[in-house]
Amino acid sequence: MLKMKSLSKAFLTDAIKTQALHPFDLTIEQGEFVSVIGPSGSGKTTFLNIAGLLEEHSDGLYELDGKDVAQFTDKKKSAYRNEKIGFVFQSFNLIPELNLYDNVDMPLRYRKFNSEERHKRIMQALEQVGLAGRKDHYPTQLSGGQQQRIAIARAIAGTPSVILADEPTGNLDSKMAEGIMSLLKDINAAGTSIIMVTHDNEQAAQAKRIVQIKDGHLSEYTQQKAIA
Amino acid sequence: MYFYYFKLALLSLRKTPLLTLLMVAMIAIGIGATMTTYTISYMMSKDPIPNKSANLYQVQLDSLNYEFADNDILPNTIAYQDVQALLKSDIPKNHVALGAIQTEIGPIDNPSIERQTLEVRTATSDFFAMFEVPFLHGGGWSEQDGKDAAQVAVLSKETNGWLFNGENSVGRTFYFGKDTYRVIGVLDDWNPLPKYYELSYAAFKKPNGVFIPFNTQIKNEFLTLKLISNYCWKEPDDQSFAALLTSECMWIIFWVELSNAQDRDQYQAFIDNHAKEQQALGRFPRRIFNKLLPLKEYLTDEEIVSDDSKMAVWLAALFLLVCLLNCMSLMIAKFDAKAGEIGLRRAVGASQNDIIKQFAIELSVIGLAGGLLGLLFAKLGLMAAANTYHYLHSGLMQMNSQLLMSTVMLAVVSSLLFGLYPITKASRMQPSSQLKSL
Ligand SMILES: Nc1ncnc2c1ncn2[C@@H]1O[C@H](COP(=O)(O)OP(=O)(O)OP(=O)(O)O)[C@@H](O)[C@H]1O
Ligand SMILES: [Mg+2]
Numbered sequence: 001m002l003k004m005k006s007l008s009k010a011f012l013t014d015a016i017k018t019q020a021l022h023p024f025d026l027t028i029e030q031g032e033f034v035s036v037i038g039p040s041g042s043g044k045t046t047f048l049n050i051a052g053l054l055e056e057h058s059d060g061l062y063e064l065d066g067k068d069v070a071q072f073t074d075k076k077k078s079a080y081r082n083e084k085i086g087f088v089f090q091s092f093n094l095i096p097e098l099n100l101y102d103n104v105d106m107p108l109r110y111r112k113f114n115s116e117e118r119h120k121r122i123m124q125a126l127e128q129v130g131l132a133g134r135k136d137h138y139p140t141q142l143s144g145g146q147q148q149r150i151a152i153a154r155a156i157a158g159t160p161s162v163i164l165a166d167e168p169t170g171n172l173d174s175k176m177a178e179g180i181m182s183l184l185k186d187i188n189a190a191g192t193s194i195i196m197v198t199h200d201n202e203q204a205a206q207a208k209r210i211v212q213i214k215d216g217h218l219s220e221y222t223q224q225k226a227i228a
Numbered sequence: 229m230y231f232y233y234f235k236l237a238l239l240s241l242r243k244t245p246l247l248t249l250l251m252v253a254m255i256a257i258g259i260g261a262t263m264t265t266y267t268i269s270y271m272m273s274k275d276p277i278p279n280k281s282a283n284l285y286q287v288q289l290d291s292l293n294y295e296f297a298d299n300d301i302l303p304n305t306i307a308y309q310d311v312q313a314l315l316k317s318d319i320p321k322n323h324v325a326l327g328a329i330q331t332e333i334g335p336i337d338n339p340s341i342e343r344q345t346l347e348v349r350t351a352t353s354d355f356f357a358m359f360e361v362p363f364l365h366g367g368g369w370s371e372q373d374g375k376d377a378a379q380v381a382v383l384s385k386e387t388n389g390w391l392f393n394g395e396n397s398v399g400r401t402f403y404f405g406k407d408t409y410r411v412i413g414v415l416d417d418w419n420p421l422p423k424y425y426e427l428s429y430a431a432f433k434k435p436n437g438v439f440i441p442f443n444t445q446i447k448n449e450f451l452t453l454k455l456i457s458n459y460c461w462k463e464p465d466d467q468s469f470a471a472l473l474t475s476e477c478m479w480i481i482f483w484v485e486l487s488n489a490q491d492r493d494q495y496q497a498f499i500d501n502h503a504k505e506q507q508a509l510g511r512f513p514r515r516i517f518n519k520l521l522p523l524k525e526y527l528t529d530e531e532i533v534s535d536d537s538k539m540a541v542w543l544a545a546l547f548l549l550v551c552l553l554n555c556m557s558l559m560i561a562k563f564d565a566k567a568g569e570i571g572l573r574r575a576v577g578a579s580q581n582d583i584i585k586q587f588a589i590e591l592s593v594i595g596l597a598g599g600l601l602g603l604l605f606a607k608l609g610l611m612a613a614a615n616t617y618h619y620l621h622s623g624l625m626q627m628n629s630q631l632l633m634s635t636v637m638l639a640v641v642s643s644l645l646f647g648l649y650p651i652t653k654a655s656r657m658q659p660s661s662q663l664k665s666l
Contacts, residue, residue, distance in 0.1 A: 045660075049660040052575070054574070054575055054658070054659045054660040054663070055658060055660040074579055074580050075579045075581070078574070078577050078578060078579035078580075078582070079577065079579075081574075081575060081576065081577045082576065082577020082578075083577070087575045087576065089663065093568070093572050093663065095569055095572070097239045097240075097242075097243055098239070106572075106573065106576050107576035107577050109229070109232055110573075110576065110577040110578050110579075110582060111577065112229075154576065158577075
């Protein structure tokens with residue numbers, strides 16, 4: 001489903017070149033749960049942004065569902081992000097002036113669903129994260145863990161084939177983090193691939209595949225006992 | 229989807245009320261100033277009688293014995309002797325000789341109403357048909373009334389208002405100087421702008437209040453020199469009115485309506501012929517050079533449509549530009565502050581076009597608000613102008629529906645135009661870098 005070949009990324013700012021990712025190969029199949037670990041500044045977010053079409057790679061090949069993303073127009077990429085990819089960020093990234101219902105609604109608006117379909121999906125997603133009763137509340141009225149659940153609801157409302165999570169529990173205490181982890185595992189169990197960046201080795205260890213990035217170099221090892 | 233964007237726009241504007249207010253005010257002030265000056269200039273320069281202006285000509289005759297001004301510039305008025313001859317022609321659809329006098333008028337049977345001194349337009353009978361003057365009651369005088377120098381008058385709606393309380397006064401009489409005149413018609417609102425049939429100095433003054441037959445002026449020997457342009461290049465024989473009529477003094481405005489080019493050529497030949505006949509009798513000493521000056525040329529030649537008003541519009545437009553540039557910097561700041569939201573929307577599937585649409589609608593809402601407020605400012609500006617220039621025609625200070633529409637349109641279009649750069653800048657940013665700022 002996701003195939004990267006000799007892919008690399010360099011940032012050019014003020015004539016200074018930062019090689020954020022050195023060339024690497026990676027293939028991820030539908031339904032996999034992959035953890036990405038590595039020290040700060042090693043290139044994890046950069047990797048996730050490239051995977052999520054938020055950033056362009058510099059060299060090599062990146063294929064999604066067998067299609068070369070370098071050929072995608074902005075419209076096509078946007079549609080892809082909208083339909084196939086769900087994002088979960090460390091800082092939740094909810095829009096404060098929209099209530100929870102409207103926050104979850106956001107990706108569906110760009111999908112041109114009718115209002116019934118949107119309503120059905122929003123309520124389903126909110127129920128899945130256990131916050132359907134608070135749909136009219138605003139983000140600031142929730143705890144961090146609850147906010148992250150809303151962000152996850154927003155990511156799954158469009159039934160994507162992959163969720164890209166960048167340190168989804170980074171801002172949460174361990175109890176709340178656990179809740180988020182089990183939610184992600186449930187989502188993965190239903191068939192959605194998950195690629196999750198984390199600092200927490202224990203968390204990372206719950207995935208069958210672990211990708212480690214060090215100074216932009218990717219390496220991979222497979223877990224024996226893992227959830228998926 | 230546009231409704232969704234509209235909702236987002238309102239949310240976003242409410243989120244930063246001060247910034248919103250500043251942007252709206254900025255646009256409103258610029259638009260207000262531009263539209264105030266533009267309205268005055270537009271009203272000054274618009275065609276006062278569009279369906280006829282191509283057929284109306286001012287007759288100018290070179291009966292002088294020296295060069296009047298530049299070789300082909302002639303006085304706007306002609307001599308009484310010539311008027312009499314020209315009125316005999318049946319080539320024009322309409323022709324009219326115009327004079328002006330000042331007199332005191334007042335009611336006969338109502339001492340509580342004070343007499344007023346008014347400027348009176350004297351005209352031959354075609355006047356009302358030629359200039360499409362609308363009547364509320366009655367009508368103009370007949371050719372026969374004119375010949376008889378009948379003591380009849382047509383009142384403007386305003387004059388009829390104070391003199392007869394706005395009632396249908398046709399058939400009633402009033403004091404016209406020492407005489408009594410009979411009302412035969414009352415005009416509806418009639419405020420041609422500019423007052424094109426006038427001499428240029430009066431083109432933007434208030435409409436006339438009373439109209440009487442030209443011949444009535446002649447027979448009664450009425451003359452108010454300050455209201456006419458009396459060009460006496462050759463002294464009359466004596467100071468009498470009779471001497472004025474037979475003199476070379478040029479003081480009567482003469483307009484003709486010629487339906488087509490053929491009529492115009494024929495009429496040109498007619499006036500040239502008249503000049504030749506007069507030349508044979510010792511008049512028109514210098515040359516046979518007579519002009520049928522089209523109304524539109526008259527308006528521009530006489531600078532009735534002045535460049536000053538256009539200058540003011542340009543200055544105001546520059547001011548608008550400054551306002552819009554300021555507004556643009558606020559827009560850039562606004563969209564920079566929204567980088568996080570933009571990045572997020574891009575991440576969940578908004579294309580660059582979706583972002584552009586969303587913010588274009590937000591700016592349209594700002595532009596619309598600025599336009600409506602600007603309209604209010606323009607109205608205030610025009611009211612102030614009407615106060616300062618109270619001797620000018622109040623119609624100059626009024627916006628028609630077309631101008632109202634264009635004001636709001638201008639505000640929306642210009643805010644979009646100046647928002648183009650901030651919007652595209654915002655939509656082009658890498659979503660990944662924007663996301664970091666939410
Ligand atoms: N837009 C950019 N321009 C220039 N350099 C960048 C840009 N984004 C990231 N980098 C550089 O690329 C490298 C990798 O950054 P990245 O954000 O991917 O690290 P990370 O592994 O996610 O770190 P953290 O764990 O702290 O989030 C860093 O050296 C960073 O400075
Ligand atoms: Mg990171």
